Amino acid sequence: xxxxxxxxxxxxxxxxxxxxxxxxxxxxxxxxxxxxxxxxxxxxxxxxxxxxxxxxxxxxxxxxxxxxxxxxxxxxxxxxxxxxxxxxxxxxxxxxxxxxxxxxxxxxxxxxxxxxxxxxxxxxxxxxxxxxxxxxxxxxxxxxxxxxxxxxxxxxxxxxxxxxxxxxxxxxxxxxxxxxxxxxxxxxxxxxxxxxxxxxxxxxxxxxxxxxxxxxxxxxxxxxxxxxxxxxxxxxxxxxxxxxxxxxxxxxxxxxxxxxxxxxxxxxxxxxxxxxxxxxxxxxxxxxxxxxxxxxxxxxxxxxxxxxxxxxxxxxxxxxxxxxxxxxxxxxxxxxxxx
Numbered sequence: 001x002x003x004x005x006x007x008x009x010x011x012x013x014x015x016x017x018x019x020x021x022x023x024x025x026x027x028x029x030x031x032x033x034x035x036x037x038x039x040x041x042x043x044x045x046x047x048x049x050x051x052x053x054x055x056x057x058x059x060x061x062x063x064x065x066x067x068x069x070x071x072x073x074x075x076x077x078x079x080x081x082x083x084x085x086x087x088x089x090x091x092x093x094x095x096x097x098x099x100x101x102x103x104x105x106x107x108x109x110x111x112x113x114x115x116x117x118x119x120x121x122x123x124x125x126x127x128x129x130x131x132x133x134x135x136x137x138x139x140x141x142x143x144x145x146x147x148x149x150x151x152x153x154x155x156x157x158x159x160x161x162x163x164x165x166x167x168x169x170x171x172x173x174x175x176x177x178x179x180x181x182x183x184x185x186x187x188x189x190x191x192x193x194x195x196x197x198x199x200x201x202x203x204x205x206x207x208x209x210x211x212x213x214x215x216x217x218x219x220x221x222x223x224x225x226x227x228x229x230x231x232x233x234x235x236x237x238x239x240x241x242x243x244x245x246x247x248x249x250x251x252x253x254x255x256x257x258x259x260x261x262x263x264x265x266x267x268x269x270x271x272x273x274x275x276x277x278x279x280x281x282x283x284x285x286x287x288x289x290x291x292x293x294x295x296x297x298x299x300x301x302x303x304x305x306x307x308x309x310x311x312x313x314x315x316x317x318x319x320x321x322x323x324x325x326x327x328x329x330x331x332x333x334x335x336x337x338x339x
Contacts, residue, residue: 002209004131004301006202011041011072011155013184014204018197022150025143028065030190036159036183039068042151044142048135049111052099056111059096059134063142063151066091066123072155075132080104080124082136089123091136097125110135112145130301153204154196158183228316232323235278239271239327264329271328275321282317 015031017023025042032040041064048061066085069075075082078094085091090108102108106122118141126132143149158180188198250263294304 001130001212002205003303003305004129005205005208006131007302008074008129008131009072009155009201009205010074011157011201013156013158013187013198014201015040015154015156015187015191015196015198016152016204016207018192018195021195022148023152023154023196024194025150027191027194027196028151028154030194031154031156031187031196034183034186034190036179037156037187038159039071039157041065041068041072041155041157042139043153043155044146044149044151045133046113046137046142046146048113048137050096050100050109061112061135061137062133063137063139063146065139066136068157069136071157073132075124075136076127076129078125078127080122082124084123085136085138086123087138087140088118088120089138090120091124091126092122093128093132093134094125095128096134097122112137112141114145114147116145118145128300130297155201156187156198228319232320235275235320236323236327239274239324240330243267243328267328268325271324272321275317275324278320279317 015023015027028040028042031037044063046061046063047058049056049058051057064073064085066089067083069082069085070077075091077091080091082091090110092102092108097103100108102122102125104122104124107119108122109117109119111117120137124136184198191198250267253263253266254260290306294306297304
């Protein structure tokens with residue numbers, strides 16, 4: 001999703017809230033009046049709901065300034081034009097449009113974030129891509145259907161010379177870079193009194209990614225954490241049953257002259273070998289799953305970055321191996337104490 005957003009947001013800089021307060025709606029007009037700014041597009045993320053196959057589905061949606069949206073977003077339009085995204089209009093991702101039989105000019109019935117049902121004219125359809133929502137809603141709808149009709153950010157399109165260097169931190173000072181700096185300074189001066197500040201779009205997207213990652217980690221902790229706990233219990237239970245079932249074999253080895261230290265080493269090596277084999281098999285299954293996911297999403301994004309969270313994975317594998325060791329050795333320790 002993060003890579004998809006970077007693929008499609010072409011604005012070099014964005015205006016975001018300078019503090020904890022929401023960005024006022026008037027900041028876009030102030031930025032638009034600054035010299036060198038060719039477009040200032042408000043963007044607010046929300047959700048919209050449609051009914052498909054008898055089910056209500058929640059889908060991602062953005063409120064945007066429609067006529068200028070293609071100046072700050074790379075929108076793969078398949079029919080219609082984003083220029084018509086005004087008033088009671090909507091742009092729809094192609095798969096959603098196909099599911100409902102919507103075409104440009106059709107009337108789409110949606111429920112917005114406040115639960116209100118609206119009928120909107122389909123102004124455009126676009127290819128499904130990660131990083132883009134299912135619906136692009138005209139900004140005038142935000143004032144009537146959101147509690148705080150304030151943009152999350154205002155994406156700015158700059159004059160060509162300023163755009164070429166606005167995001168280049170290592171560029172050598174030239175008249176062009178000076179022009180870019182002058183444009184950004186003018187925008188900053190215009191939006192600062194309203195509580196806004198200008199940042200490179202990459203910085204803004206990184207902050208959005210960090211917030212999403214934080215929520216994703218909490219969700220994974222709640223979902224996967226339970227699975228890991230029960231997996232550990234299963235591992236311990238299997239080894240406890242195996243150790244109990246082999247009590248006769250261990251007694252025979254002890255009578256044959258094996259020391260308790262040797263028996264502990266045998267049981268420990270077996271438990272560790274089982275844990276390591278399980279971890280390796282899990283790696284193979286995970287690799288196959290990731291490969292399948294990468295192939296599936298490749299049509300939806302330019303690249304599929306792979307980020308493996310090694311610390312929690314290694315910690316989980318180590319915990320399972322330790323559980324196996326304890327479950328395999330504790331019964332023997334009890335037997336050794338009794339003798």
